[in-house]
Amino acid sequence: MGCTSCATGANGQPKGCKNNGTCGTDGCNKLTVFDWLSNMSLPENMEPFSAVEVRFKNGRKLFFQNPENLSLSIGDIVATEASPGHDIGIVTLTGELVRVQMKKKKQPTNLEELPKIYRKATQKDIDVWQKVRDRETDMQKRSREIAMGLGLQMKISDVEFQGDGSKVIFYYTAEDRVDFRQLIKDFARTFNTRIEMKQVGFRQEAARLGGIGSCGRELCCSTWLTDFRSVNTSAARYQQLSLNPQKLAGQCGKLKCCLNYELDTYLEALETFPKTDIKLKTEKGSASCQKIDIFKGSLWYAYDKDGMNWHELKSDRVNEIIALNNKGKSVASLEEYIEETVVSQDKVFNNVVGQDSLTRFDQPKRSKNKKRRNKNRNKNKKRNTRNNA
Template sequence: MSCTSCSTKKDGVPNGCKSNGNCGTGGSCGSGSKLNVFDWLSNMTLPNGEAPFHIFEVRFKNGRKHFFKNTENLTLSMGDVVAVESSSGHDVGTVSLGGELVKVQLKKKNIKADSEEILKIYRKATQKDIDQWQAVREKEPETQKRGREIISRLGLKMKLSDVEYQGDGNKATFYYTADDRVDFRQLIRDLASAFSIRVEMKQVGLRQEAARLGGVGSCGRELCCSTWLTDFRKVNTAAARYQQLSLNPLKLAGQCGKLKCCLNFELDTYLDALKSFPKQDLALKTENGLAVFVKMDIFKQLLWYTYKDNSFKWYKLTLEQVNEIIALNKNNEEAAPLEDYESDLVAEVKIDFENVVGQDSLTRFDAPKPKRNRNKNNRNKNRRNKGKAVAATTDSNSKGPAKKQPFKKGPKEAVGNAAQKQGNQEGKPKPKPRRNYKKPKSKGGNEKKSEQ
C-alpha cells in the first residue's frame, strides 16, 4: 500500500512526492519503509518530569541513516523533513526514529550519546529548503552519467554506482566499487570543475551496492539487504554443503555476485538437525560387504547407502535403522544385508491423481477444424426419398391403374403453354432440369387438386 500523496504513474515513477522512490512523508511506498524500525513505543506517554530523548535518527537517500541532536528542543515526529548540520553547509533528511528506541540503536551500533560525531538538527525544513533539495536530487542521474564518461576517459578501473547530492547542493558524494586500489586524484579535479561542487569519493562493497540500489531476488521478493538486513556476515560454501545444496555458483549467487545472504538464515537449524545424524565418512559393515554413504534427506530423516563393491543400486534406510547398524558394528557384529532393511520400510501412499500438465500440446487448438461434408448428408436424404417414392409407386401399381381426373387450366397457364410450345417449335433448346431440385413426395398416386 502507498500513502495518498505518493500514487505512481503508469511508468512506476511516484506521482505525488516526486522523490523517485524515496517517500518524503515516511510512508510505506517505494523505499520509504527501507530499513525502518517500527516505533512500538510511539503511543506510550513518558512519566512525569521525564524529558524525551534528545537524539533522533534521520534517514537520507537509499537508506543512509545518521543520528542528530535536537539542541533547539524542536517538536519532531516520524516523517518530518529537517535541515541538519553537515561537514560543509547543511543537509536535508527525514526523521525515521525518535524516543527510547534511539537509545537501543545507539547501543547496538556502539555509539555514545555524548559523542562528538553526533551533529545538530538546525530546524524543520522550510519550503525553500525542500524545493532546493528536490532540485538537486533531479540532477543526480545526469551527474552520474557524465561522471561515468569522465571515468572511462581517464581509463580508471572502477564502477560508479550512485551519486548523492547534499541538501544545499554544495557537495556531492560519489559511491563506487573497485577490485583494486584506484588513484582518483585527477578524477576529483575533473568532477569538481565539471559540476562546480565539492566532491567526496566513497568506496562501497558489492553487497552494500546491491543494498543501496535495491532489486528483486530469485525468490520473487525485494532484496533482504535493501529492506531489513544490515549485518553483512561472511557467507561460505560450507553453508550450502550443510544444507545439501548443489554447489552451482549461478544458483547460489545473488544480485551482487556474491553468495546469497539467505544461506545463513537456516544454517543453525540444519546444524542442530545434523547432530543426530551419523558422520558421512562412516561405512556400515553388513553380511554382503561394506556400505558407504550416498546422500540424506534431513527433514524426512532418510539416508541412502550403497555397497562399495556394487555402487549401481542405492538402498534407502531410516535414521533409526542406520543407528541400529552402527550399534551392531561397535559390538563387532555384522548387520543384515541392506535389502532386508529396505524391505521393512512402509510403502508410501501413492496419489490417485496424476499431473497431466505438459502431456497435451500447447498448439492443439491452433489447427483448423475439419470441414463437414454436407453433400454426403444430402445424398443420404435423396436416397431415402427415392426409396420412399419407389415404395409408393409399387403400392399404387398393385391396387390397379388410377383413373385420370380432368384438369382445368386457367387462361394464363394456357397462354403460357401455347407460347412455350411455339417456342420449342422454333428450334430453341429445352431448359435443363435443376440438379438440386427435389420432387414433392407422392402419397400413392395423383391427387386431386382443389380449386379455389
Template sequence: MGCGNCSNGGSGTTPAGCKNNGNCSTSGCNKLDVFDWLTGMERTASGESEFVEVRFKNTRKEIFKNSEHLSLIVGEAVTVEAPTGHDVGMVSLTGELVKFQMKKGGISQNSRDMKKIYRKAHEGDLEVYREARAMEDDAMFKARRVVRDMSVNMKISDAEYQGDRNRVTFYYIAEERVDFRELIKVLADMFRVRIEMRQIGSRQEAGRLGGIGSCGRELCCSTWLTDFRKVSTSAARYQQLSINPMKMAGQCGKLKCCLNYELDSYMAAIKDFPDHKIKLKTKKGNAFHQKSDIFKGMMWYSYEDNFSEFIPLEVDRVKEVIALNESGKTVDDLTKYSFVEDTGPEEPKFDNVVGQEDLTRFDKPKGNQRNKKRKKPQAGGNNQQRSAQQGKATPGSNPQSKEGAQNRNKKRKPNRNKGNDKGPSQKDNS
C-alpha cells in the same frame, strides 16, 4: 515504488509508484524502513524527542540531536547539520525507539560528534533540495565518462548532492586501492562544488540501488539487513544444495546472504547423523552412503556392486549397524533394517470420471457419410464396366418396363365408333 526520498522516484519531485505525493516514508516503500512498534505510547511531557533518526538518499541514515526541542513527526523534512553547510533529510524515526537504534549501532548518547537539527525545512530549502536531486543522475554519468577517459580502475555506482548543493558525494567500488587525486581535481573543475569519493562494497552497492531477488521479494540488503557477514560455499554443502554459481549468487555477484539464515538449524540437526564416510559391512558386501535427508532423519545406502539401488535407513538403524560392525559383527542384509513407510489402513477408492470423457463425443462429423461408404472403383476398369452395363440394359430385360406396358393396355378402352365411318355400299359389298 518510490517517492521524493527514494532513488526510484526519478527527479525527486513526483512519486513513481505509491502516488502519495512524495510523503510515503511511513508506508514502507523506503530502503531500510523501520517499524515503530512504540507508536501510540505516551512520551515525555513536552512530547519532544531528544534524538531523531533522519533518512537521506537510499540507505544513508544518521542520528541527530534535537537541540532545538522541535516537535517532529515521521515523514517531515528537516534541515540538519553537515560537515560543510547543511543538509536536508526526512524524519524516519522518533521517540524511545531511536535509543535502541543507537545502541545497536554503538552510538553514545553523550558523543560530542553528534550533529544537530537546525530547523524544519522551509520552502526555500526544499526547492534547492529538489534541484540538487534532479542533478544527481547527470552528475553520475559525467563522472563515469571522466573515469573511463582517465582509465581509472573503479566503477561509479551512485551520486548524492548535499541539501544546500555545495557538495557532491560519489560512491564507487574498486577491487584494489585507487589513487583518485587527479580525478577529484577534474571533477571539482567540472561541477564547481566540493567532491567526496566514498568507497563501498558490492553488497552495499546492491543495497543502495535495490532490486528484486530470485525469491520474488525485495533484497534483504535494501530493506533490513545492514550486517554483512561472510558467506562460504560450506553453507551450501551443509544444506545439501547444488553448487551452482548462477543460482547461489545474488545481484551483487557474491554468494547470497540468505544462505546463512538456516545454517545454524542444519548444523544442529546434522550432529545426530553419523559420519557419511563410514561404510556399512554386511555379508552381502559393503554399503556406501549416497545421500541424506536432515529433516526426515533418513540416510540412503547402496552396495558397491549395485549403486543404482538405494536402501533407505533411519539414523538410529545406521548407528545400530555401525555399532555391530565395530564389535566385529556383520549383518546379513540391509533390507532387514530398511525403512518401510506405514501407509495405514486402505481407504475405499472412488473413481472420479470427471474430465475423462471427451466433450466432443456427441458432435457429428461434417461431410456426407454415404460417399465415404462407397467403394472406390478399380483403376482402368471404369469404362469397361459402364459399357457392359449399357449393353445389358435392353427394354425386354427390364421387368418393370413389362409391367408398365401391361398396365397401360388395361387402361385403354375399345373404340365403339370404329367402323361407322364406312358408307352403306361398303357394308353391302362386304
C-alpha cells in the same frame, strides 16, 4: 508497502506524491521504523530523549541532537549539521525509541557527541535541495565517462549531493583497490565542487537498484532485508544443493542471502545424522555412504565391492550399526537393517472439475458448418429415395 498518496507510474517509479521513494509520509521505504512508543507516556520526572533519527538518500541514516527542542515529527524536513555547510534530510524517528535504535546499532547515547539539527528546512532550503538533486543523473553519466577515460576498474553506481550543494558523494563498487587520486582532481575540475568517494558493496548496490529474483518475487534486500550477513558455500552443502554458481548467485553476483534462512533448521536436523565419512563394517565387507535425504531421515550405503547397488537405511539404524562397530562387532549385512516402507496406491488423477478425459484436446473439433452440411446431405438423400419410390 506504499504510502496512501503513491502509485506506480509507467516507468516503474512511484507517482502521486512524486518524491520517488522519499515521500513525507515515509511509508514507501523499507527502512521505515514503526514508533510503537508514540502512544505511551513517559514516567514522572523523566525528560524525553532529544535525539532524532534522520534519513538521507540511499538509505543513509544518522542520529542528531535537538539542542533547541524543536517540535519534530516523522516526515519533517530538517537542516542538519554537516562538514562543511549543512545537509537536508527527513526525520524518520523521534522520542525514546531513538535511544533503542542507537543501542541496537552500538552507537554512544551521549548527546553531546552527536551533530546538531539547525532548524526545520525553509522553502529556500528545499528549493536548493531539489535543484541540486535534479543534477545528479547528468553528473552520474559524466562521472562514468571520466572514469572510463582513465581506465579505472570501478563502477559509479550513484551520486548524492549535499543539501546545500557544497559537496558531492560518489558511490562506487569495485572488485579490487582503486587509485582514484587523479579521478578526484578531474571531478573537482569538471564539477567545481567538493568531492567525496564512498565505496559500497555489491549487495548494497543490488538493494538500491532492486529487481525480481529467481523465486519470482522482489529482492529481499530491496524490500525488507537491512542487514547483510556473510553467506558461505557450506550453507549450500548442508542443504544438499548443487554447487552451481549460476543458480546460487543473486543479481549482485554473490551467494543468495536466502541460503541462510533455513540453514539453522538443516543443522539441527543433521545433529541426529551420523557422519558420512564413517564406513559401516559388515561380514559382506565395508560399506560407504553415497547419499543422504534429510527430509526422509534416510541414508544410502553401498558395499565397496558392489558400488552400483545402494541400500536405504534410516539414520537411527545406521547409528545402531556404528555403535556396534565401535564395540568391535560387525553386523551380518546391511539388508538386515532395511525397513520396508509400504507406499499407498493413491489415485493420481482426481476428477475435480468434471473433465476426466486427459485426451479431450487431442481430437480436433469438427466445425459446425460441416455438421450442417452432413445434415443437409442426409435430408437430400432421404428426399431422393422417397421421390424415386
